[in-house]
Amino acid sequence: DAMVIQNPRYQVTQFGKPVTLSCSQTLNHNVMYWYQQKSSQAPKLLFHYYDKDFNNEADTPDNFQSRRPNTSFCFLDIRSPGLGDAAMYLCATSRDGDSAGNEQFFGPGTRLTVL
């Protein structure tokens, strides 16, 4: 089945130690998104890629970076995780031009713990 895959599902890192979360998709969608979701809050968009074009949200800290080496993969790099970065990170995809209107398909998420 076509899907959005996130690895790992659970990630533990130490304060200040760089960490990379990965997302892959078999949907061949041209848009990929990264969201941060803290406990009892709505998902907050960090950035998204439209093909290779990177679009950063204005309030996304510089500590968060992303890479998209090809259509299928997208990575979220947290350069120096702080305790406040502990959250669920959700990857999503969508297909521009989809007349059905920007339905986003979400992965299962990676829960990041910062010690």
Added chain:
Amino acid sequence: AQKVTQAQTEISVVEKEDVTLDCVYETRDTTYYLFWYKQPPSGELVFLIRRNSFDEQNEISGRYSWNFQKSTSSFNFTITASQVVDSAVYFCALSEAAGYSTLTFGKGTMLLVSP
């Protein structure tokens, strides 16, 4: 600017009760899409429905139904004969309809269905 308000933070019902989750939105666009997503404890956001702004016809899917009223800018979601498996956080979201655009989420409503 777009905004989605889910005034109900948490709702508790007993199995087999009907429950309605409220969603009120704000947008200056005349063409837009509204969504409902379900987030069970596992964390993955599951797409439930999409509705475009020109289609005010209510929709029923099994025990789920949606009432879209442009006059009150509301897109409410009703679960009939609730079940324990319906326990989750439900998010209402809004996006522009032109091309692709990002989703604006409400803060979510946690639904607890007890046996």
